[in-house]
Amino acid sequence: MPSSVMPMSKLGDGRQSPTALAATGLRKSYGDKTVLDGIDLNIPAGSVFALLGPNGAGKTTAVKILSTLITADGGRAEVAGHDLAADAQAVRAAIGVTGQFSAVDGLITGEENMLLMADLHHLSKREGRRVAAELLERFDLTEAAKKPAATYSGGMKRRLDIAMTLVGSPRIIFLDEPTTGLDPRSRHSMWGIIRELVTGGVTVFLTTQYLEEADELADRIAVLHDGRIAAEGSAEELKRIVPGGHVRLRFTDPAAYRSAASALHGATRDDDALALQLPSDGSQRALRSVLDRLDSAGIEADELTVHTPDLDDVFFALTGGTDIPHQPNQPEETVR
Template sequence: MNPTEPAVSAVGLRKSYGDKTVLDGIDLSIPQGTVFALLGPNGAGKTTTVQILSTLIPADGGRAQLAGHDLESDADGVRAAIGVTGQFSAVDNLLTAEENLILMADLHHLGRREGRRRAAELLHRFDLAEAARKPASTFSGGMRRKLDLAMTLVGDPRIIFLDEPTTGLDPRSRRTMWEIIRSLVDDKGVTVFLTTQYLEEADQLADRIAVLDHGVLVAEGTADELKRRVPGGYVRLRFSSPRDLDSAAGLFGTIAKRDPEALTLDIPGDGTIPTLRAVLDVLDAVSVRAEGLTVHTPDLDDVFLALTGGPGAHPAPFLTTDTTPDMTPDTTPVTNLQESAR
């Protein structure tokens, strides 16, 4: 595979069931050696996307390449290059951890010696060596998911699809899985295509994130880029007296939220240095001093809710140095905060 080519590329993927459109022409380009997270509410089309790209079901339209292999004309090449860990464990409860891995080695047509070597290596990597001879039915949820992922790796795939891999795990087991997934990318150069409903998981792991809603990609970027798109952040100013609070509240009008008991004023904003400087300059212009200032930025929950039409899809006005209303020193609104700050 050409190292400059994306690990996964797709153009115009479509899928419908009867009159229900599940995927409505999505495009993807995922660089090699990265974690790509696909977010979306239930029924958005995440699992369908994974099923198409992993050759489990055909697309109705569009084209895709994985590890340099065409999805339609070279499906066998795609299958040889990928591994899939689905929502539901593929572990055989009647077999031990070692036997599960050796079974997968046999399915990949590895020789007896190579299969056992590979099984031993994966048991050690996933901290399952002490449980190697125990039936999988005795494993905790976290151990089962680790074994499930280890089984996916027997064939040494270059691209791994993880469809909600930590669902049902406790916080400690989930973080252990995160460490394993990140090490696969950083140490082995594997590309991970992750679907998840745990937004913290995407924030922690993903190099890039896409949001899918009703079969359409509504946004894509790094976690920070997506957070900056959502007007959920604000600057919180704390004052030493009700008089200073009232004076500041008059400067910023209805876009600001007062808390008379805490003596704080929340001003929606993007948290950038120019915006913070402009806010403070407006206060200085009328000799109002803030005792404290903190910046609160949106998280991926805010992004998810805003972009998929849930509560918070219509946030309050967003203060930036380019677009926010500003106030002159006599507290009368003018058209631009930045002009006033100058």
């Protein structure tokens, strides 16, 4: 395949989409420590891909390999249609990277940071000033542009960091734990920026330890554990691989409760609470099946609660529950 041709990926509805990044059998070791043990990736253009994993799982190593900062020990990859090993310069021209630690120079102003990036991308002075001004406005940094970056808040520095990454108009952006250390308001602001980038056609490769962040943003999620991809899919697909989902029905009328218990074979009874619990994957089809059985018997529940495993459950199941922060997820939804 010529390096200028991007391979294709299938979207969920069967349509073909250009593949922004494809990797096969990527390996990396440091001495006796195997960090990546043959991972495969296929990321459609214009999507958000999230790589989850505990500290030391190899997330940053994967980003460094795919962004040409270090070389893999084995495997191959194409990024933006270019072979990673044979055409690293073309890959660099197509990507942007925002690491875990800000690349912002605090001793100069936000505008000067932007103009420095424009110089590094060989833009003319006029074009550099135009691009810098547009990006500073886009990231709500115009008022602070003349101030030293050292005076910026954490959220402002992160916005400036991403704005600097966009100076070269990259088609693929690697964001390595971009919201670590940010307060909730700044984190949500960053999520909005990421959505806006994808709407503009940019592909985002995101590493994160915040499970609600992956749930909120990612089209596809891969869980990295012991150097391998333990599971991959959409957030909903991953949640369904973990057992424990159920539907809970509560009644106020004892007669309706007894009738429902007879109609819903296999339900676990709680006679004190007048409640029934049935295993369920949380899908619309499974829920409809329960409601249809109640309708057929002429029974109406007073309260219905759906519990589906969340990404916390998935992470703990796949990695043994090591080193992941508590997440304020709400896995249950109650309908009255």
